[in-house]
Amino acid sequence: MDLIARVNGHFIESIATKQSAMEALAPGVALAAEVMVACLMNEGKILACGNGGSAADAQHFAAEMVGRFEKERPGLAAISLATDTSALTAIGNDYDFDLIFSKQVRALGQQGDVLLAISTSGNSANVIEAIAAAHERGMRVIAFTGKDGGKIGEILSADDVHLNVPATRTARIQEVHLLLIHAMCDAIDYMLLGGE
Ligand SMILES: O=C(CO)[C@@H](O)[C@H](O)[C@H](O)[C@H](O)COP(=O)(O)O
Numbered sequence: 001m002d003l004i005a006r007v008n009g010h011f012i013e014s015i016a017t018k019q020s021a022m023e024a025l026a027p028g029v030a031l032a033a034e035v036m037v038a039c040l041m042n043e044g045k046i047l048a049c050g051n052g053g054s055a056a057d058a059q060h061f062a063a064e065m066v067g068r069f070e071k072e073r074p075g076l077a078a079i080s081l082a083t084d085t086s087a088l089t090a091i092g093n094d095y096d097f098d099l100i101f102s103k104q105v106r107a108l109g110q111q112g113d114v115l116l117a118i119s120t121s122g123n124s125a126n127v128i129e130a131i132a133a134a135h136e137r138g139m140r141v142i143a144f145t146g147k148d149g150g151k152i153g154e155i156l157s158a159d160d161v162h163l164n165v166p167a168t169r170t171a172r173i174q175e176v177h178l179l180l181i182h183a184m185c186d187a188i189d190y191m192l193l194g195g196e
């Protein structure tokens with residue numbers, strides 16, 4: 001297979017994954033945005049976490065909330081738990097890498113806040129610990145996963161929102177996760193500001 005055909009294969013697979021994700025996940029994305037708006041209108045904040053590409057997604061989401069997405073509006077309260085290198089290295093070094101997010105959730109999270117937990121496998125131990133800490137704090141969880149949802153799918157509560165991308169390849173799942181983030185940001189802005 002030549003390189004261009006290989007590249008084309010990524011586009012074709014990504015388009016197909018996004019199509020099936022739209023059919024499976026659109027109502028859940030709308031619900032996730034409603035949960036976030038209710039949290040923000042009640043003086044709450046959103047904490048976001050994930051590893052690797054999902055750490056970048058957590059940071060991307062928080063930046064679009066605190067800064068802006070497409071429309072001018074006041075900043076919205078969101079913090080990426082994957083970006084403070086001092087906290088991450090200190091907790092990982094002094095305690096355990098599995099606790100890098102949960103310790104931050106326990107320090108920053110309050111009842112009524114929301115945790116956006118992102119894991120393509122649904123099995124990252126530090127994300128699982130963060131969800132347990134969020135539940136302990138009385139926070140609702142929006143979980144983005146893929147594959148079979150992993151252990152995260154098993155520990156979510158009825159109040160949480162689980163958006164499981166129907167795909168097995170990590171790259172494809174991540175591509176949909178970014179789309180979910182943008183669709184959620186747009187829905188949040190639409191609920192807060194109205195407009196087109
Ligand atoms: O971006 C990629 C792969 O596309 C990687 O950095 C990937 O995010 C890392 O391997 C993560 O550690 C995977 O964790 P998870 O999505 O299973 O929770």
Ligand SMILES: [Zn+2]
Nearest residue numbers: 053170171174
């Ligand atoms: Zn990646």
